[in-house]
Amino acid sequence: MKKMTNNVIDTYNAVTGSIVAVMSYILGEHWILFVAYLALNVADQFTGWMGAKMEGKVSSRIGWRGVMKKLGYWIMIMVAFGSSAVFIEIGKVIGVDLGITTLLGWFVLASLLINEIRSIVENFVEAGYNVPKALTKGLEVADKVVNKDQEEE
Template sequence: MKEFDKVNMIYGVIATIGVALFGKYWFLFFGFLVLNAVDYITGYCKAKFYKKNESSAIGAKGILKKVWYWIVIGMAFFVSMSFVHMGEIIGINLSFVQLFGWFTLATYLINEVRSILENLVEMNVRVPAFLIAGLDVTQKLLDTKTEIKESEE
């Protein structure tokens, strides 16, 4: 029973920190962080054990790329929040720009899952075709939504 209490306490601490930093949808950001780690690990395993081309420079480049993803997500949320507040100041409803951050996060989530699946396929792991197709459809829907928003402006 003590182990269960420890796990509960750890989860509580993570959830509290997550909510404090990222709001009530913290689990989406945490999920993205987990996907970053899984993508890095699967990429490393693919390079080391299957492609035999493990390189610390390529690994560092991959980590840097993931850091830039986080910066872009942060910028998208900052810009959307800034425009909403500026809209309130000048009396224009700009609440629709809140979608910038969410669309950015959704796009990167799909990108990470796709990358993980590509790594697994290259390691001869059978990945259900419907999963790959479903991610493709989801990305196209997101792209269509952003194109609609751009054309309305």
């Protein structure tokens, strides 16, 4: 029995380690942020469907629109990080450090993470759940900080 338990644990560790290694290779050292965003995409889609189901307003057309919107957000993330990689390369060619442009991708990801969480919270509110004010107000504050206009300075 102990040998079987060890085999299961060893297999789990090997599979988990392999997944982490592949994700780190593809998405970089902060891969967990992208996985978290994907998990929030799924949670938002589910809570949106759940709210629509509770109201008797389930629509495959609206659901498909939501999926397409999320795919668009992923393209937006790729464009933000991809363009910063291009700018960094151009900077190397012209002798200017443009590493700061990496922030573009991180701000886009942060903004989309906040929007996804806010959407999930809104879905819960619309479905009749009692959502703590601290959560809704905290998300408002986070959104204002991340999406702060440059003109305010």
